[in-house]
Amino acid sequence: MGINIKFANVNYRVQDGKQTKILLNDISGEFRAGELSAVIGPSGCGKTTLLNLLAGYGIQTNSGCVYINDKPQNAKEFGQKSRYVLQHDDISPHFTVWETMMFASNFKLSHRCSRAQKEKVIYENLEKFHMSGKINSIMTKLSGGERKRISIAMEVMDNPPILFLDEPITGLDEFSATQCLRILKQLANCGHTIVCSLHCPSARLLQMVNKVYAMANGECIYQGRVDNIVPFLNDLNLNCPLTHNPTDFIIEVATKSYGEYQRIMVDKISNGHIYEWLPKKSLDLGIIDVRKVEILHLNDNMQLSPSSLELSEEMLPWFKEYNILFIRFMQQMWRDMFPEKWK
Numbered sequence: 606m607g608i609n610i611k612f613a614n615v616n617y618r619v620q621d622g623k624q625t626k627i628l629l630n631d632i633s634g635e636f637r638a639g640e641l642s643a644v645i646g647p648s649g650c651g652k653t654t655l656l657n658l659l660a661g662y663g664i665q666t667n668s669g670c671v672y673i674n675d676k677p678q679n680a681k682e683f684g685q686k687s688r689y690v691l692q693h694d695d696i697s698p699h700f701t702v703w704e705t706m707m708f709a710s711n712f713k714l715s716h717r718c719s720r721a722q723k724e725k726v727i728y729e730n731l732e733k734f735h736m737s738g739k740i741n742s743i744m745t746k747l748s749g750g751e752r753k754r755i756s757i758a759m760e761v762m763d764n765p766p767i768l769f770l771d772e773p774i775t776g777l778d779e780f781s782a783t784q785c786l787r788i789l790k791q792l793a794n795c796g797h798t799i800v801c802s803l804h805c806p807s808a809r810l811l812q813m814v815n816k817v818y819a820m821a822n823g824e825c826i827y828q829g830r831v832d833n834i835v836p837f838l839n840d841l842n843l844n845c846p847l848t849h850n851p852t853d854f855i856i857e858v859a860t861k862s863y864g865e866y867q868r869i870m871v872d873k874i875s876n877g878h879i880y881e882w883l884p885k886k887s888l889d890l891g892i893i894d895v896r897k898v899e900i901l902h903l904n905d906n907m908q909l910s911p912s913s914l915e916l917s918e919e920m921l922p923w924f925k926e927y928n929i930l931f932i933r934f935m936q937q938m939w940r941d942m943f944p945e946k947w948k
């Protein structure tokens with residue numbers, strides 16, 4: 606079954622010297638199965654903090670609640686179902702694509718999987734990520750886009766229902782970024798919940814996402830479809846010039862380039878309580894109901910692509926883990942010392 610993640614009135618504060626800094630301010634929202642959702646906003650608005658918090662990556666809410674399919678989140682259970690691709694991976698440069706994937710498979714797939722089963726999963730994944738032609742390439746010889754695809758392929762090997770990605774297309778050219786988002790969209794189409802933060806995406810790239818979640822200063826300023834950003838801003842008497850990228854425009858508004866609008870936007874979207882903002886015309890036509898029913902129906906019937914998840918729930922015994930890490934460490938040292946002998 607697909608996973609919907611909902612968060613309500615979440616607050617997150619840190620102590621910064623003598624001051625208390627509010628990173629997330631009473632923020633709410635929802636990301637649904639079968640959707641590719643993009644968290645956007647100006648630098649420092651709290652995108653990574655929100656992803657870290659939802660993924661349970663090192664931080665917890667001070668108050669508020671996160672719900673998984675309408676039940677309060679259980680960190681341990683959720684950890685088994687979700688994966689997080691960080692902005693900067695720590696993939697070792699000393700190994701080939703195949704070795705890297707094989708190493709990951711030892712931790713992501715059950716230790717009861719045979720080598721042949723692991724190889725099958727790896728081949729399928731490399732195929733899905735258009736990387737089967739690069740099996741023997743050394744990680745350092747991959748382009749930024751290829752490297753990013755490998756870091757995603759490693760995380761989705763055991764078919765996790767929910768995937769978080771922090772700025773997966775930052776630093777990629779338009780072609781690689783499109784390819785990366787297309788793969789994420791395909792995963793979403795198979796029933797996965799995909800949530801990624803995007804830094805200044807082009808209008809063309811943003812057309813690929815199902816949902817935009819825009820933030821400013823730790824608050825939600827818009828939640829809904831890309832196409833409705835302009836009508837949302839029109840409602841505030843802010844007219845996006847025809848030649849302007851609506852994403853750039855909403856970020857400019859958030860950074861106060863057109864005056865003080867953040868409060869009004871936060872109120873208009875109820876700081877994220879409204880799942881999807883729709884223009885009045887759609888509401889009058891009852892379109893909201895149709896869409897809601899469609900989404901509910903989709904989630905009820907959501908079947909993830911063939912899953913090896915059940916295989917992955919057993920932890921690798923510590924001595925096997927130790928063994929794998931030790932061999933890898935020795936290989937790494939050897940390759941570091943004598944690069945000419947293996948490259």
Ligand SMILES: Nc1ncnc2c1ncn2[C@@H]1O[C@H](COP(=O)(O)OP(=O)(O)OP(=O)(O)O)[C@@H](O)[C@H]1O
Binds near residue numbers: 628646647648649654
């Ligand atoms: N542990 C911390 N202590 C103090 N301030 C922090 C801490 N972690 C994050 N911040 C601050 O919180 C704000 C939000 O950070 P965050 O990384 O979530 O922003 P972001 O929207 O992801 O930014 P970017 O797009 O530049 O990556 C920033 O101003 C950051 O400096």
